[in-house]
Structures are given as structure tokens and as C-alpha cells.
Amino acid sequence: MARRSWPIIGRCVIPQPRSDRLTLSPIDGHQRSFEREAYYNKLAAILFSTGGGKEFLDYLRQITIQAICEPDTSDLVLRHREGARWLFAVIQARLIAGQKKGSPSREPALPPEPYLADDPPLAG
Numbered sequence: 001m002a003r004r005s006w007p008i009i010g011r012c013v014i015p016q017p018r019s020d021r022l023t024l025s026p027i028d029g030h031q032r033s034f035e036r037e038a039y040y041n042k043l044a045a046i047l048f049s050t051g052g053g054k055e056f057l058d059y060l061r062q063i064t065i066q067a068i069c070e071p072d073t074s075d076l077v078l079r080h081r082e083g084a085r086w087l088f089a090v091i092q093a094r095l096i097a098g099q100k101k102g103s104p105s106r107e108p109a110l111p112p113e114p115y116l117a118d119d120p121p122l123a124g
Contacts, residue, residue, distance in 0.1 A: 021033055021034065023037070025037055027090055027093045027094060027097065028090050040094055040098075041094050041095075041097040041098035042098045043094075043098070044091060044094035044095045044097075044098045045094075045095060045098025045099050046098075048091075048095050049099075057091070057092075057095070060088050060091070061088065063084070064081070064084045064085045064087075064088040065085055065088055067081065069081060
């Protein structure tokens with residue numbers, strides 16, 4: 001029997017879906033399956049719906065979106081800051097998309113096989 005990788009987030013175990021149909025992600029512009037997109041959105045909603053997750057998201061907002069650069073800031077620093085802001089926007093968009101589908105369940109979903117920490121991550 002093939003082993004599966006099941007990421008554990010808090011008490012939630014989320015099975016990773018597989019699909020052969022790929023589509024362009026409206027959030028980050030990468031090509032992946034619709035199921036994988038929904039999986040990442042749900043994962044973001046679970047990660048950032050807790051008190052600690054919200055606090056960490058606020059911290060990321062402070063050091064990216066709310067950070068102000070001086071007028072003499074170098075081009076390299078500006079590019080770095082814009083990349084960080086883009087990444088924060090991706091996280092925030094995934095969080096919003098994950099919440100639109102309804103609140104994630106707080107009860108763990110038990111996988112059909114035991115979780116094995118040494119399983120390689122699934123491609124996607």
C-alpha cells in the first residue's frame with residue numbers, strides 16, 4: 001500500500017488532493033490544479049484564523065505593507081520591499097479565498113493511513 005503525506009496543522013489533518021488538470025492561479029500566477037488552489041486557500045484560512053496566526057499576520061503587515069522608506073532608499077532595498085509586499089498580498093489573498101468557502105473545521109479529519117513524518121511532500 002502506498003504511503004501518503006498528510007500535513008498536520010494544529011489539530012487538523014488535511015489530505016493533499018491530486019489532479020491532472022492544471023490552471024493558472026489568479027492569486028500568484030503559477031500553474032496548478034484547481035484542487036491544489038483550494039487546498040492552499042483552506043490551509044491559509046486554518047493557519048491564520050487562530051489568535052497567534054492573526055497576530056503573526058499583523059506583524060507581517062507591519063514590516064511589509066506599513067513600512068515606509070526614506071527618500072534616499074536604494075533601488076535594491078525598494079525591490080526587496082516590493083517583493084515582500086507582494087508575498088504578503090499573496091498570503092492575504094489566500095486567506096480571504098479560504099474564508100469565502102466557509103470556516104474550516106476545527107475537528108481533525110483522520111487520514112485512511114497513519115501520518116508518517118518522513119514521507120516526501122507531494123508535488124503540486
